[in-house]
Amino acid sequence: MTTTTLAAPPRAATAAPALALREITKTYDGAHTVLDRVALDVPAGALIAVMGAPGSGKSTLVHCAAGLDDPTGGEVRIADRRITGLGEAKRTLLRQGRVGFVFQSYNLLPSLTVEENLALPLRLAGAEADRDWLRHLAERTGVDRFLQRRPGDLAAVHQQRAAVARAFASRPDLVVADEPTGALDPADGAAILDLLRELVDEWAPGLLMVTRDPAAASRAHAVFALEGARLRPVLASAR
């Protein structure tokens, strides 16, 4: 099988970041401010890590960044398209095909095979599931042996590999990862972090990862800390 054309999915040349958060604020119940004027750019081809203590607002940040939830104030742009203030239905449409998700608990559909799980984001976005691309994706992420198996039959790390493959299946502009190593032992977690970094380098989406795993920092282009509802830069990597 020839994979040269598949290894570099087409991506429109754009100077816009994969994700732009413009002074976003999120307040729950009118009183509890979890994000306070958070500004962040995630360029295409960059892995940005946000670290924070339990309850510091990491998941809230991911939900607002990926268009799962609207911030109370400010603006979110994905590949230069504003997704704030559109309402749930339009936000969902805009998200489909443009945003990939990796969660701590994999969130694969247990009744589908791994192959069907990988094809799901494409089907939901109304696109053809290109079998050559899916096969390449499965090989690249190390789940090609498991395509006809159900997620529940796989070890945790292989389930997360399949979830990573699914996140990249639609060649998204942005991938968000919420504690992607949280359910794995350190060696498996390190393998997933390496895989995420490699796929960002190869396929150039922007990747926003929120995590408590200190090992994540060494794979990131830049690391931020979420503390007291504010985001502050911790380090920029030369990698």
Ligand SMILES: Nc1ncnc2c1ncn2[C@@H]1O[C@H](COP(=O)(O)OP(=O)(O)OP(=O)(O)O)[C@@H](O)[C@H]1O
């Ligand atoms: N839908 C909601 N309604 C009200 N409060 C919420 C809601 N979602 C989150 N919160 C609150 O916002 C704060 C931040 O929660 P969030 O889940 O974003 O933090 P986190 O850093 O991801 O935590 P953890 O690391 O424990 O998963 C918490 O105090 C939480 O109780």
